[in-house]
Amino acid sequence: MSxxxxxxxxxxxxxxxxxYMLIKVAVxxxxxxxxVFARTAIGAALLLPLVLRGGQFRLVRRHWRPALVFAIxxxxxxxxxxxxxEKRLSSSTTALLIAAAPIIGVALARLIGxxxxxxxxxxxxxxxxxxxxxxxxPGLGGGDTWSITEVVLTAVAYxxxxxxxxxxxxxxxxxxxxxxxxxxxxxxxxxxxxxTWPSVMPxxxxxxxxxTLGVLCTGLAFVVYLELIKxxxxxxxxxxxxxNPAVAVAAGVLLLNEPLTVLVVASFVLILxxxxxxxxxxxxxxxxxxxxxxxxxxxxxxxxx
Numbered sequence: 001m002s003x004x005x006x007x008x009x010x011x012x013x014x015x016x017x018x019x020y021m022l023i024k025v026a027v028x029x030x031x032x033x034x035x036v037f038a039r040t041a042i043g044a045a046l047l048l049p050l051v052l053r054g055g056q057f058r059l060v061r062r063h064w065r066p067a068l069v070f071a072i073x074x075x076x077x078x079x080x081x082x083x084x085x086e087k088r089l090s091s092s093t094t095a096l097l098i099a100a101a102p103i104i105g106v107a108l109a110r111l112i113g114x115x116x117x118x119x120x121x122x123x124x125x126x127x128x129x130x131x132x133x134x135x136x137x138p139g140l141g142g143g144d145t146w147s148i149t150e151v152v153l154t155a156v157a158y159x160x161x162x163x164x165x166x167x168x169x170x171x172x173x174x175x176x177x178x179x180x181x182x183x184x185x186x187x188x189x190x191x192x193x194x195x196t197w198p199s200v201m202p203x204x205x206x207x208x209x210x211x212t213l214g215v216l217c218t219g220l221a222f223v224v225y226l227e228l229i230k231x232x233x234x235x236x237x238x239x240x241x242x243x244n245p246a247v248a249v250a251a252g253v254l255l256l257n258e259p260l261t262v263l264v265v266a267s268f269v270l271i272l273x274x275x276x277x278x279x280x281x282x283x284x285x286x287x288x289x290x291x292x293x294x295x296x297x298x299x300x301x302x303x304x305x
Contacts, residue, residue, distance in 0.1 A: 002231060002232075004231055005228065005231040005232040008224055008227055008228040008231055008232070009228060009232065009240055011224050012221070012224055012225055012228055012240040013240045013243035013244060013247055014247055015216055015217055015220070015221045015224065016217065016221060016240070016241075016244050017095075017243065017244040017245070017246070017247025017248045017251065018212075018217065018247060018248070018251050019213060019217045019248075020086070020091035020092075020094050020095045020098075020248045020251070020252065021091045021248065021251040021252055021255060021256060022209040022210075022212055022213050022217065023035065023082060023083055023086045023091070023209075023213070024086045024090070024091040024094075024252070024256060025205060025206060025209040025256075026083075026206050026209040026210050026213070027083050027084075027086055027087045028087075028206065029198060029202040029203060029206045030196075030198055030202055030206060030210070031192075031193075031196035031198075032080050032083035032084040032087075033080065033189050033192035033193050033195075033196050034193045034196055034197060034198065035083045035210060035213075036076075036079045036080050036083060036185065036189050036193075037185075037186055037189040037190060037192070037193035038193075038210050038213075038214060039079070039210065039213045039214045039217075039218055040075065040079070040182045040183070040185040040186040040189065040214075040218070041182075041186040041214070042211070042213075042214025042215060042218065042219060043182045043214050043215075043218030043219040043222075044179055044182035044183040044186055045219075046214075046215065046218075046219030046220070047175065047178060047179045047182070047219055047222060047223075048179055048183070050175060050179075050223070051175050051176045051179050056173050056175070056176040057176050057179075057180065059171060059172045059173065059176065060172055060176050060177055060180045063168060063169055063171070063172055066164055066165075066167075066168035066169055067169060067172065067177060067180060067181070068184070069164050070161055070164045070165055070168075070169060070177070070181065071180070071181035071184050071185060072157075073157045073158075073160050073161040073164065074157070074158070074161040074181060075181045075182065075184075075185045076184075076185050076188060076189075077153070077154070077157050078153075078154040078157045078158055079185070080189075081150040081151070081153055081154045081157075082094065082098075082150070082151065082154050084147075084150055085147040085148075085150035085151045085154070086147075087147070088144055088147040089147040089148065089151065090252060090256075090258045090259075091248060091251070091252040091256060091258065092248065092249045092252035092253065092258045092260075092264060093135060093151075093264075094151050094248075095244070095245045095248030095249060095252070096131075096135055096245055096248075096249065096264070096267055096268055096271055097132065097135060097136070097148070097151040097152065097155060098151060098154060098155050098158070098245075099241075099244070099245040099268075099271050099272060099275065100128050100129075100131070100132050100155055100271050100274075100275070101155040101156075101158040101159050102159070102241070102275045102278065102279050103124070103125055103128035103129065103271075103274055103275055103278050103279075104155050104156055104158075104159035105158075105159035105160075105162060105163070105279075106121065106124075106125065106278045106279055107125060107159075108156075108159055108160065108163065109163065112163075117278075120277055120280065121277060121278050121279075121280065123277055124273070124274045124275070124276065124277025124278030124279070124280070125274065125278050126274070127270050127271075127273050127274035127277065127278075128270065128271050128273075128274025128275060128278060129274070130270050130274070131266075131267040131268070131269070131270030131271035131272075131273075131274060132267070132271065134263055134266055134267040134270060135263070135264070135267035135271070136148050174222070174226060175222065175226065178222050182218065228240075241275075242272055242275065242276065245268060245271070245272065246268070249264065249268065
């Protein structure tokens with residue numbers, strides 16, 4: 001890649017690697033509903049001016065049914081589940097569990113007949129699942145059964161969302177689809193946010209975390225991501241998802257004093273190795289010209305959250 005491409009790549013690795021730490025800080029004083037509302041409202045407000053001029057929302061309206069399903073799977077459900085889970089689960093454990101989303105995606109694609117798996121990809125699935133099993137050992141992440149279940153459900157939602165986008169939303173440009181999803185989520189969470197609004201002003205640390213999630217990790221992130229695609233191509237652009245978990249673990253350990261144990265490192269290696277093998281291109285796929293669906297958003301907690 002060019003120097004500009006590497007700079008954009010590094011930015012994306014950081015921008016979508018730190019949300020787990022920021023979420024952990026924010027949910028200490030605000031509800032999951034307030035956090036999701038604030039993050040989506042800020043992100044939508046920042047991105048809206050970029051898409052108003054082109055009239056691109058017409059394509060979103062034309063595909064409103066799959067866009068609605070995509071919004072639920074990509075933003076509404078996972079962002080709330082993730083925020084609620086991190087009240088009890090460490091940000092490092094959360095990030096590593098979410099890193100298994102590509103493995104779940106490959107397994108789901110195999111079940112519905114979209115993907116064919118060879119021995120190496122099956123081995124990748126096994127490695128990744130072994131990493132998840134190591135990670136959810138008793139008491140490792142400081143959470144409970146429900147918080148781990150919430151993160152696993154988030155990973156499943158993130159795995160399903162690209163399948164919907166690839167099948168039904170290829171004609172919809174990424175940016176207007178993103179704004180529509182964020183705006184819809186903000187509207188849905190408005191009543192719950194009002195109901196659970198904190199009675200006292202959150203601390204400055206929490207306000208900074210929320211603002212950073214909305215401005216940097218949501219609004220700016222998609223602009224940087226689109227520039228990275230233009231600079232490096234879609235395949236290379238998506239490789240930052242393998243760096244995000246390392247950033248998330250490092251942030252949790254260095255800034256939140258979360259433990260870095262041998263089991264955490266082992267699960268990290270197993271999950272990412274499993275992702276790399278399970279999602280590798282087959283010879284047939286490599287020979288075929290790549291498709292670049294405009295609407296296939298990367299998972300922001302793969303580093304969305």
